[in-house]
Amino acid sequence: MDIEKVNSMDFGEFVDVFGNVIERCPLIAAAVWSQRPFSNLEDLEKHFFAFIDALPQSGREGILRCHPDLAGRELQQGTLSAESRREQSGAGLTSLDADERLRLAELNAQYRARFGFPFVLAARRSDRAAVPRELARRLRCPPAQELRTALAEVKKIGHLRLADLLGAHPAGL
Numbered sequence: 001m002d003i004e005k006v007n008s009m010d011f012g013e014f015v016d017v018f019g020n021v022i023e024r025c026p027l028i029a030a031a032v033w034s035q036r037p038f039s040n041l042e043d044l045e046k047h048f049f050a051f052i053d054a055l056p057q058s059g060r061e062g063i064l065r066c067h068p069d070l071a072g073r074e075l076q077q078g079t080l081s082a083e084s085r086r087e088q089s090g091a092g093l094t095s096l097d098a099d100e101r102l103r104l105a106e107l108n109a110q111y112r113a114r115f116g117f118p119f120v121l122a123a124r125r126s127d128r129a130a131v132p133r134e135l136a137r138r139l140r141c142p143p144a145q146e147l148r149t150a151l152a153e154v155k156k157i158g159h160l161r162l163a164d165l166l167g168a169h170p171a172g173l
């Protein structure tokens with residue numbers, strides 16, 4: 001899909017296509033639509049990220065809370081979004097053994113209890129060994145720093161999803 005096609009979309013089509021670039025936050029696409037026309041993929045992405053950066057802390061934390069846990073209940077129940085399912089299975093999280101799943105569940109619970117939002121990481125840039133290691137490492141970070149780190153991961157996920165939608169090759173982020 002080229003940027004001219006994106007710029008020609010009406011509101012409904014735009015949100016249909018881009019509504020899940022940021023997981024379960026179609027509001028962001030709904031807001032970004034007003035910024036058209038976009039000069040290219042980077043410009044479109046810049047508007048998604050600018051919306052996030054302009055939110056108050058409660059809004060940025062809210063975006064994190066819209067993310068399903070990695071290898072969590074939604075993965076087991078099959079209620080993940082198509083994008084999340086692809087990302088999580090791509091990182092090998094659909095084939096964890098019981099011990100691995102339990103360890104991740106425990107770490108996710110500790111993380112959520114400490115920060116008040118779920119652990120978020122771009123699964124496509126990770127794998128089944130790195131996820132628990134990263135979770136355990138970030139669990140020890142100061143809250144303000146961890147909020148910044150988690151949002152950077154949301155942007156990595158968004159960058160990869162936008163690149164998929166526009167048929168571009170994701171830059172190393």
Ligand SMILES: NC(=O)NC1=NC(=O)NC1=O
Pocket residue numbers: 023067068069070083084085087088118119120121122123124157
């Ligand atoms: N909590 C999460 O990090 N969730 C996710 N990361 C991804 O890359 N896809 C997800 O669903």
